[in-house]
Amino acid sequence: MSSAATRPAGPDHLWSVDEHLEDILETVRPLEPIELQLLDAQGCVLVEDVTVPVSLPPFDNSSMDGYAVRIADVAGASEEFPAVLEVVGDVAAGAADLVRVGPGQAARIMTGAPLPPGAEAVVPVEWTDGGLGEGPVSGMRARSLAPEGAEGHVRVHRPAEARAHVRAKGSDVKAGDRALEAGTVLGPPQIALLAAIGRGTVRVRPRPRVVVLSTGSELVQPGEELARGQIYDSNSFALTAAARDAGAIAYRVGAVVDDAETLRATIEDQLVRADLLVTTGGVSVGAYDVVKEALSHVGDEDEAGGGVEFRKLAMQPGKPQGFGSVGPDHTPLLALPGNPVSSYVSFELFVRPAIRALMGLTDVNRPRARATLKADKALRSPKGRRQFLRGTYGDGEVAPVGGSGSHLIAALAHADALIVVPEDVESVDPGAEVEVVLLG
Amino acid sequence: MSSAATRPAGPDHLWSVDEHLEDILETVRPLEPIELQLLDAQGCVLVEDVTVPVSLPPFDNSSMDGYAVRIADVAGASEEFPAVLEVVGDVAAGAADLVRVGPGQAARIMTGAPLPPGAEAVVPVEWTDGGLGEGPVSGMRARSLAPEGAEGHVRVHRPAEARAHVRAKGSDVKAGDRALEAGTVLGPPQIALLAAIGRGTVRVRPRPRVVVLSTGSELVQPGEELARGQIYDSNSFALTAAARDAGAIAYRVGAVVDDAETLRATIEDQLVRADLLVTTGGVSVGAYDVVKEALSHVGDEDEAGGGVEFRKLAMQPGKPQGFGSVGPDHTPLLALPGNPVSSYVSFELFVRPAIRALMGLTDVNRPRARATLKADKALRSPKGRRQFLRGTYGDGEVAPVGGSGSHLIAALAHADALIVVPEDVESVDPGAEVEVVLLG
Numbered sequence: 001m002s003s004a005a006t007r008p009a010g011p012d013h014l015w016s017v018d019e020h021l022e023d024i025l026e027t028v029r030p031l032e033p034i035e036l037q038l039l040d041a042q043g044c045v046l047v048e049d050v051t052v053p054v055s056l057p058p059f060d061n062s063s064m065d066g067y068a069v070r071i072a073d074v075a076g077a078s079e080e081f082p083a084v085l086e087v088v089g090d091v092a093a094g095a096a097d098l099v100r101v102g103p104g105q106a107a108r109i110m111t112g113a114p115l116p117p118g119a120e121a122v123v124p125v126e127w128t129d130g131g132l133g134e135g136p137v138s139g140m141r142a143r144s145l146a147p148e149g150a151e152g153h154v155r156v157h158r159p160a161e162a163r164a165h166v167r168a169k170g171s172d173v174k175a176g177d178r179a180l181e182a183g184t185v186l187g188p189p190q191i192a193l194l195a196a197i198g199r200g201t202v203r204v205r206p207r208p209r210v211v212v213l214s215t216g217s218e219l220v221q222p223g224e225e226l227a228r229g230q231i232y233d234s235n236s237f238a239l240t241a242a243a244r245d246a247g248a249i250a251y252r253v254g255a256v257v258d259d260a261e262t263l264r265a266t267i268e269d270q271l272v273r274a275d276l277l278v279t280t281g282g283v284s285v286g287a288y289d290v291v292k293e294a295l296s297h298v299g300d301e302d303e304a305g306g307g308v309e310f311r312k313l314a315m316q317p318g319k320p321q322g323f324g325s326v327g328p329d330h331t332p333l334l335a336l337p338g339n340p341v342s343s344y345v346s347f348e349l350f351v352r353p354a355i356r357a358l359m360g361l362t363d364v365n366r367p368r369a370r371a372t373l374k375a376d377k378a379l380r381s382p383k384g385r386r387q388f389l390r391g392t393y394g395d396g397e398v399a400p401v402g403g404s405g406s407h408l409i410a411a412l413a414h415a416d417a418l419i420v421v422p423e424d425v426e427s428v429d430p431g432a433e434v435e436v437v438l439l440g
Numbered sequence: 441m442s443s444a445a446t447r448p449a450g451p452d453h454l455w456s457v458d459e460h461l462e463d464i465l466e467t468v469r470p471l472e473p474i475e476l477q478l479l480d481a482q483g484c485v486l487v488e489d490v491t492v493p494v495s496l497p498p499f500d501n502s503s504m505d506g507y508a509v510r511i512a513d514v515a516g517a518s519e520e521f522p523a524v525l526e527v528v529g530d531v532a533a534g535a536a537d538l539v540r541v542g543p544g545q546a547a548r549i550m551t552g553a554p555l556p557p558g559a560e561a562v563v564p565v566e567w568t569d570g571g572l573g574e575g576p577v578s579g580m581r582a583r584s585l586a587p588e589g590a591e592g593h594v595r596v597h598r599p600a601e602a603r604a605h606v607r608a609k610g611s612d613v614k615a616g617d618r619a620l621e622a623g624t625v626l627g628p629p630q631i632a633l634l635a636a637i638g639r640g641t642v643r644v645r646p647r648p649r650v651v652v653l654s655t656g657s658e659l660v661q662p663g664e665e666l667a668r669g670q671i672y673d674s675n676s677f678a679l680t681a682a683a684r685d686a687g688a689i690a691y692r693v694g695a696v697v698d699d700a701e702t703l704r705a706t707i708e709d710q711l712v713r714a715d716l717l718v719t720t721g722g723v724s725v726g727a728y729d730v731v732k733e734a735l736s737h738v739g740d741e742d743e744a745g746g747g748v749e750f751r752k753l754a755m756q757p758g759k760p761q762g763f764g765s766v767g768p769d770h771t772p773l774l775a776l777p778g779n780p781v782s783s784y785v786s787f788e789l790f791v792r793p794a795i796r797a798l799m800g801l802t803d804v805n806r807p808r809a810r811a812t813l814k815a816d817k818a819l820r821s822p823k824g825r826r827q828f829l830r831g832t833y834g835d836g837e838v839a840p841v842g843g844s845g846s847h848l849i850a851a852l853a854h855a856d857a858l859i860v861v862p863e864d865v866e867s868v869d870p871g872a873e874v875e876v877v878l879l880g
Contacts, residue, residue, distance in 0.1 A: 012578070038662065039692060042681045057847060058671060065726035092698065092728045094658030096668040110726040112658060112778070114669045125725055138452070139725025142733045144700065149727055173850045180853065188685060189879075192678030192780055193853035196671070200663025218534030218552060222478065223640025228536040229554045231498060231636070238632035241482045245628060252479065258532065260584065285565055285579025286505035286550040287589055288532045293582045338552070340632055407497060410613045413620065413633035439629075 014314045015321075016423070017349060017386050024323055024350055028332050030360035031208060031275060035201045038191055043247055044204035045360040046184045052177045052197050055170035060115040062091075064165045065140060067106040067128060067154055068119035074159045079136065082155035087131060090143065090150040091116050106154055108140070115166055122165035129155040173197070185361070208275040208358040210248040210351075212239045215263060215281040215290055216338060219255035234409065235280040235343045239336075242347050243278070246355040258282065260294035267294075271327040275358055278351055281338025283310055283320040291322060291335045308333055314423055316385045317342035317406035321350070339406035345388050345418065348439065367438045371398040372431060373419070379428040380404075381421040390415035391436065398436050415439070454754045455761075456863070457789060457826050464763055464790055468772050470800035471648060471715060475641045478631055483687055484644035485800040486624045492617045492637050495610035500555040502531075504605045505580060507546040507568060507594055508559035514599045519576065522595035527571060530583065530590040531556050546594055548580070555606055562605035569595040613637070625801070648715040648798040650688040650791075652679045655703060655721040655730055656778060659695035674849065675720040675783045679776075682787050683718070686795040698722065700734035707734075711767040715798055718791055721778025723750060723760040731762060731775045748773055754863055756825045757782035757846035761790070779846035785828050785858065788879065807878045811838035812871060813859070819868040820844075821861040830855035831876065838876050855879070 015023075033047040062068065069085060077083040085106035089099040093112040101107050101118035108131075109115070109122055130137035131154045141149055173179060179197055184190055186204065194202055212235075219233035220226055233255040243250035253270060256263050267277060282291035295308040308324030319342075322335025334354060336346040348366060356364040373379065374397045381387040381404075390411050391398040398419055402411020418437040421428055428434060455463075473487040502508065509525060517523040525546040529539040533552040541547050541558035548571075549555075549562055570577035571594045581589055613619060619637055624630055626644065634642055652675075659673035660666055673695040683690035693710060696703050707717060722731035735748040748764030762775025774794060776786040788806060796804035813819065814837045821827040821844075830851050831838040838859055842851020858877040861868055868874060 038677050039680055042684065054666065056671075056849065058666060059669065063845075063847070065724055065729075090727065092658075093656055094669050094698075096670075098669075108727065110728050111724060112656070112671070140727040142700075142729070143727040144733065146727075167845065167847050171845070172848050177850075179850065188678045188682035189784060189849075189853045189855065191681045192674045192784060193849045195662045195674035195677040196780060196849045198662050198664075198666065198672045200661065216533055216552070218532075220638075221640065222635045222638050224638075226494065226498060226638065229499065229534050229538075230536075231496075231552070232638045234632045234635035237478050237635040238628045240479055241631045242628035244482065258534075260582075284505055284551060287530065287548065287580040287583040287586075288550050289505075289582070293584065340636060344629060344632060405503075405607065405611070407503070407607050408612050409496065409629075409633045409636045410617075410619065413629045415629065 015311050017313060017315050020311065020313055020321060020323070021350055021353060024334070024354050025357055025364070028354045028357045031205050031358050033203050033205050035203050036206065037201055038194055038199065041186050041202050041204045042191060044186055044207065046180055046186060046202060046204055047182055047360070048203045049182050050179045050194065050199065050202070052173045052175055052179045054198065055175045056172035056196055057167050057169055060169050061167050062109045062111055062113050062115060062122045062165060063167050064122055064124040065111050066109060066122045066124040066165065067156065068101055068109040068116050068122050069106045069156065069160060070101060070103060070118065071120045071160065071162050073104060074123060074156050077156050077159050079157040082129070082157050085154055085156060087151050087154050106156070108150055120162050121160040123156050123158065123160050124165065127156060127158045183362070205360040208248045208355055209273050210243040210250045210276045210278060210355060211253055211270045211274040212236050212243060212250060213253045213266065213270070213277070213279045214255045214338070215258060215279060216255060217258040221254065234340050235338065238340065238344055239278055239280065239347050239351070242344070242352070243355060246352045247359055248355045258288045258290040260290050263290050263294040267326060271329070271331055274331050276354060277326065277331060277333040278347070279333070279335045280343040283322050283335045283337055295322065295324070295326065295333070295335065308335060310335070314385050316382060316387045316404065318346045318349070321346060340409045341390070341406040341412050344412060348418065348437065366440065369393070369436050369438060370433050371396055371436045373428055373434050374399040375430045378430065379419070379421060381426055381428070383426050384423055386423050387421040388437070389419040389421065391417045391419045393417035393436050393438060398434065455751050457753060457755050460751065460753055460761060460763070461790055461793060464774070464794050465797055465804070468794045468797045471645050471798050473643050473645050475643050476646065477641055478634055478639065481626050481642050481644045482631060484626055484647065486620055486626060486642065486644055487622055487800070488643045489622050490619045490634065490639065490642070492613045492615055492619045494638065495615045496612040496636055497607050497609055500609050501607050502549045502551055502553050502555060502562045502605060503607050504562055504564040505551050506549060506562045506564040506605065507596065508541055508549040508556050508562050509546045509596065509600060510541060510543060510558065511560045511600060511602050513544060514563060514596045517596045517599050519597040522569070522597050525594050525596060527591050527594050546596070548590055560602050561600040563596050563598065563600050564605065567596060567598045623802070645800040648688045648795055649713050650683040650690045650716045650718060650795060651693055651710045651714040652676050652683060652690060653693045653706065653710070653717070653719045654695045654778070655698060655719060656695060657698040661694065674780050675778065678780065678784055679718055679720065679787050679791070682784070682792070683795060686792045687799055688795045698728045698730040700730050703730050703734040707766060711769070711771055714771050716794060717766065717771060717773040718787070719773070719775045720783040723762050723775045723777055735762065735764070735766065735773070735775065748775060750775070754825050756822060756827045756844065758786045758789070761786060780849045781830070781846040781852050784852060788858065788877065806880065809833070809876050809878060810873055811836055811876045813868055813874050814839040815870045818870065819859070819861060821866055821868070823866050824863055826863050827861040828877070829859040829861065831857045831859045833857035833876050833878060838874065
């Protein structure tokens with residue numbers, strides 16, 4: 001990685017959490033945009049300024065079910081002295097050929113239907129006798145059941161001002177207006193607007209495809225039998241789910257045995273569908289740390305940007321981490337430690353921001369808050385390490401759940417926040433203010 | 441609907457927003473649970489209490505890469521006077537057959553590997569010479585490159601307490617413990633725990649399948665050409681996206697023309713894949729209001745629970761609404777008004793809670809907050825109607841975006857909150873406190 005290469009960082013350099021994240025975010029570039037169908041673009045970042053091609057509404061139209069009339073004809077109308085108008089036909093929504101409303105005439109009109117020529121306002125059907133010759137009505141009878149409603153006479157009981165109940169052409173947006181700016185994240189209301197102005201497709205950065213591999217010869221697929229010395233693979237499930245939560249299309253490859261050749265072959269095989277690779281396990285100082293072994297020498301030295309660098313971070317859990325790129329397209333790879341809590345915390349701190357950076361989002365980090373520590377005893381934290389403890393957050397308070405051990409999955413499953421203890425703090429007393437990462 | 445039937449609610453009854461929502465939530469039942477693969481259960485609600493079948497960790501294991509030793513052998517060890525131990529072999533993670541550590545012996549051990557018989561503690565490799573006969577090392581050489589590391593002698597530079605760097609069997613969870621309670625929503629950490637205790641599948645309420653239909657002969661698919669009197673269909677896109685956001689599997693059927701037979705046939709056709717049907721348009725008092733026409737008489741009177749009731753709500757936008765059930769399985773159906781802002785606001789207030797109720801979630805509503813109104817002039821609201829205006833919320837303030845017109849899609853696309861003006865309030869001054877629905 002070029003940025004890593006320019007740092008004064010030998011193998012014994014202890015990276016801070018911020019330095020590691022900064023290196024990742026300096027390296028990971030947003031994915032190239034593609035044109036997607038509207039609904040496929042949900043949650044994605046728009047890369048173009050979208051201009052309105054046609055005004056909305058595209059024509060003057062009725063905001064009510066009622067009658068399109070001329071103002072003069074209904075001036076002074078009341079229930080006692082109604083204006084009696086000749087009904088010259090229906091104007092339904094979508095109508096192309098419109099009746100003309102002349103003096104003394106009205107057209108029955110539906111919500112959204114174009115205001116017919118000659119008409120100046122709409123009176124709601126509730127202000128009329130609906131053509132039935134009796135008192136005010138609460139609605140129209142269905143055209144299919146009572147076609148005669150489109151003819152005859154209607155009594156109008158109230159006057160209308162010019163343009164009453166008419167939505168003017170362009171009153172929502174006008175042709176040439178900026179509908180949405182590049183950088184907008186497309187949620188349902190933005191999709192509504194794009195559809196309304198006629199955009200069937202839109203140019204966005206796609207969701208990144210994230211391939212998740214766990215490593216370890218001790219790992220067994222959940223649902224199978226455990227033999228002696230084995231445990232269940234949980235990381236590949238947790239991180240696949242977390243990658244989806246972050247907005248990615250995630251593929252769980254599952255557990256790979258501790259053999260460098262097998263791991264290299266698996267990664268090479270997966271590259272075709274990966275915008276980002278995430279591995280867990282095998283990054284520490286052991287003799288069977290296969291990720292480190294397999295990937296430390298993968299980069300072609302003649303090729304810029306290749307290779308994975310393994311680092312020690314000043315954090316707990318999550319000290320050993322790898323970051324770099326693999327394959328001909330320099331696909332970014334994050335190698336996380338294998339303890340379940342370590343891998344999950346590392347995901348939240350480093351992989352989630354990387355996924356969101358690939359999506360082109362500017363807001364890549366989890367929200368944080370200040371909270372009062374609610375605990376029976378002081379929290380202990382090793383000096384020189386930024387510690388991330390699991391906690392539950394609410395009403396400005398955070399309570400730790402479980403201990404600091406990186407194997408405590410049950411506590412993690414009951415937490416909704418990470419309590420951050422800075423590098424220079426070795427003890428936090430109950431009642432003290434702490435920073436928390438909200439896991440949402 | 442039985443609950444609707446027991447209300448004193450004639451066709452002229454003006455329903456409050458709360459009454460309508462209450463009726464929906466009393467009627468819509470959570471979906472029947474099914475057994476799903478772990479990753480397919482993401483975001484779903486667990487319906488069983490999950491008990492831990494096997495303790496975690498399932499065996500005493502090392503938390504470090506290092507050497508498994510006997511306490512007495514390393515007592516008093518220092519760099520100057522190291523304990524020299526015979527290395528009797530490697531213990532890798534996943535190892536089934538373990539070497540025995542006798543007096544004066546050590547086994548090289550990897551993180552997660554079972555503590556071998558005879559050993560009482562683990563010393564990290566950094567506290568030793570790694571078998572190289574020189575000073576302290578920072579890690580082990582890969583087994584594949586240096587197999588001799590599993591034999592020879594190691595110098596240990598520091599003593600270890602009993603059980604140091606050993607994770608005890610059951611220290612995370614014990615067999616018989618409650619892992620997760622029924623009602624838990626399964627996010628990544630919960631999926632981690634379920635995988636870790638060996639659960640390959642889990643019993644949850646599935647995501648509801650929501651079919652979205654818009655109606656209107658004036659509607660054209662985005663990307664096509666508009667003819668006179670036509671507009672683009674935006675509701676089916678917006679509500680499909682919103683249904684996905686709410687947690688559903690959503691199918692967009694698209695625009696159906698204003699013909700009752702066509703609509704009935706389309707709905708009948710879609711029932712097979714619908715846990716909930718949502719229509720937009722055709723619910724008001726016009727002569728072409730096809731949803732009302734097609735569905736008012738669909739319920740078999742001899743059959744309990746069938747039929748859709750059309751109502752007027754004391755709200756703006758969104759006055760006309762339909763709710764009921766259709767088909768042999770009494771599939772719930774919400775008929776929303778067709779104006780884009782009305783349909784979106786109705787979705788947020790009524791459909792989203794229905795979807796979340798189908799999922800078995802207890803927290804079905806959007807979060808709300810109190811905010812100070814930031815505006816140039818007072819907000820006006822019709823008496824007797826609860827008004828939902830679009831706004832942008834931040835730092836305890838909310839500013840209105842656009843006007844109250846239910847056709848103002850552009851403003852909706854720039855809002856992130858709904859400003860609630862209660863039924864008995866006709867004007868809200870700038871600086872007043874208002875309730876807001878956070879659209880998140």
